[in-house]
Amino acid sequence: MTASVHIDPATLAGLSEAWGLSPAARFASLGNGLINRTLLVTDDGRRRVLQCLNTHVFRDPALVMRNCHTVTAHLGRERAAGRYTYSVLELVPTLAGKPAAVLADGSWWRMYDHVPDTLTHDIADTPALTFEAGRGFGAFAAALSGLGQDAVGEVIPHFHDPVTRFRAFRDAHAADRVGRAAQAARECAAALSFEAALAHWQTLLTAGLPWRITHNDCKLNNLLFDRLGHAICVVDLDTVMPGTLLFDFGDMGRTMLSPVAEDSTDFTRVGVRHAHFAALARGYIEGCGDLLTSLERDNLVFAARLVTGVISLRFLTDYLDGDRYFRITHPEHNLERARNQFTLYAALTAQQDALQALVGSG
Ligand code: GN1
Numbered sequence: 001m002t003a004s005v006h007i008d009p010a011t012l013a014g015l016s017e018a019w020g021l022s023p024a025a026r027f028a029s030l031g032n033g034l035i036n037r038t039l040l041v042t043d044d045g046r047r048r049v050l051q052c053l054n055t056h057v058f059r060d061p062a063l064v065m066r067n068c069h070t071v072t073a074h075l076g077r078e079r080a081a082g083r084y085t086y087s088v089l090e091l092v093p094t095l096a097g098k099p100a101a102v103l104a105d106g107s108w109w110r111m112y113d114h115v116p117d118t119l120t121h122d123i124a125d126t127p128a129l130t131f132e133a134g135r136g137f138g139a140f141a142a143a144l145s146g147l148g149q150d151a152v153g154e155v156i157p158h159f160h161d162p163v164t165r166f167r168a169f170r171d172a173h174a175a176d177r178v179g180r181a182a183q184a185a186r187e188c189a190a191a192l193s194f195e196a197a198l199a200h201w202q203t204l205l206t207a208g209l210p211w212r213i214t215h216n217d218c219k220l221n222n223l224l225f226d227r228l229g230h231a232i233c234v235v236d237l238d239t240v241m242p243g244t245l246l247f248d249f250g251d252m253g254r255t256m257l258s259p260v261a262e263d264s265t266d267f268t269r270v271g272v273r274h275a276h277f278a279a280l281a282r283g284y285i286e287g288c289g290d291l292l293t294s295l296e297r298d299n300l301v302f303a304a305r306l307v308t309g310v311i312s313l314r315f316l317t318d319y320l321d322g323d324r325y326f327r328i329t330h331p332e333h334n335l336e337r338a339r340n341q342f343t344l345y346a347a348l349t350a351q352q353d354a355l356q357a358l359v360g361s362g
Pocket residue numbers: 032033034035036057217219222236239262311
C-alpha cells in the first residue's frame with residue numbers, strides 16, 4: 001500500500017515550513033482514494049498523514065476544513081463521554097495554528113495523526129468484516145446525531161441526489177463532448193434503466209425520509225481495521241454533510257457485497273453475496289441503535305441499489321466527459337467501473353426481494 005514518493009522542492013519547502021518537518025522527513029503514498037492525494041510522512045520517529053485536497057472537487061476547502069474540525073471535535077467529546085468507542089481522527093494544526101496550509105501554488109494541505117496498527121480492505125473477505133464495518137459506520141452516524149443540522153455545511157451540493165446525477169448523465173450523453181457515446185452504448189442503455197429507481201426515491205422524500213448528518217462516502221476502505229478485523233476508525237471526513245442514512249448504507253452495500261473491486265473487469269464475478277448483506281444490515285442496525293426509523297430500515301436494500309446506480313452514472317458521466325473527475329490509470333478505466341457497477345445494480349435489482357427478507361436476520 002505504501003511506496004516512496006518524490007515531492008517537488010517548492011511543495012516540500014512549503015510543507016516543511018507549515019508543519020516544521022525536518023530535512024529527514026520521508027514521504028510515501030497511502031491508500032486508494034480517487035480524489036485527494038494522500039501521503040504518509042515519517043519524521044522524527046512519528047507517522048502522520050498528509051493530504052492535498054482536490055480543490056476542483058472541493059470548491060470551498062475552508063468549509064471542508066471547518067466541517068472536519070467540527071466533526072472530529074464532536075466525536076472526540078462523544079468518545080470522552082463513553083458514548084462513542086471508536087478512535088477519532090486527530091487533525092494536526094500548522095505551526096501557525098491553522099487547520100490547513102495553503103501553499104504558494106494555491107494547493108491546500110492538511111495533516112492527521114496516523115492511527116497506528118491499522119489497515120484498510122478493498123474487498124470484504126468475510127461476513128464478519130461487513131458486520132464490523134456496518135456497526136462502525138452505524139455508530140459514527142449515531143454519534144453525529146447529537147450535532148445540530150446546520151453544524152456542518154454542504155460541501156458538494158446534490159452530491160448523491162439521484163435526480164441530479166441522472167440529469168447530468170443525460171446531458172453528458174447528449175453533448176458527447178469527446179465522442180465516446182458510441183463506445184459506451186451498452187452502458188448508456190443500462191443507465192437509462194436507472195430512471196425506474198427515481199419514482200421510489202420520490203415516494204421516500206414525500207414520506208419524510210429523515211435528513212441527518214451523514215458520512216456520504218462509506219466505502220469499505222474509508223474505515224481503518226486492526227489486524228484481527230475489528231473496525232477502529234472512520235476516515236475520509238471530507239463529505240460529511242447533510243444527507244440520508246440510505247446514502248451511507250448504500251455505499252457500504254456497493255463496496256462490500258460484491259466479491260470483486262468496483263473497477264474489476266471480471267464482470268462475471270460481480271454479484272451480491274447474501275451472507276455478507278445479512279451481516280452488513282445486522283451490523284448497521286446495531287451500530288445505529290435507536291437512530292434508524294422503520295422507513296430507513298425498510299429501505300436498506302433500495303439504498304444499495306440507489307447508490308450503486310448513482311455511482312454507475314457518475315463513472316459513466318465522467319467517461320463521457322473525458323475523465324475530468326475521478327483519478328484513472330488507463331483510458332477505459334471509468335467505462336470499466338461503470339460496467340462493473342451497472343452489473344451490480346442489475347443484480348441488486350433482480351435480488352431485492354430475497355435480500356429484503358434477510359434484513360434483521362444476519
Ligand atoms: C471517491 O475519494 P474516494 O476515493 O474515497 C468519491 C466517492 C465515490 C468513490 C468511488 C468526493 O471517493 O463519491 O463513491 O470515489 N468521492 C468524491 O470509488 O467524489
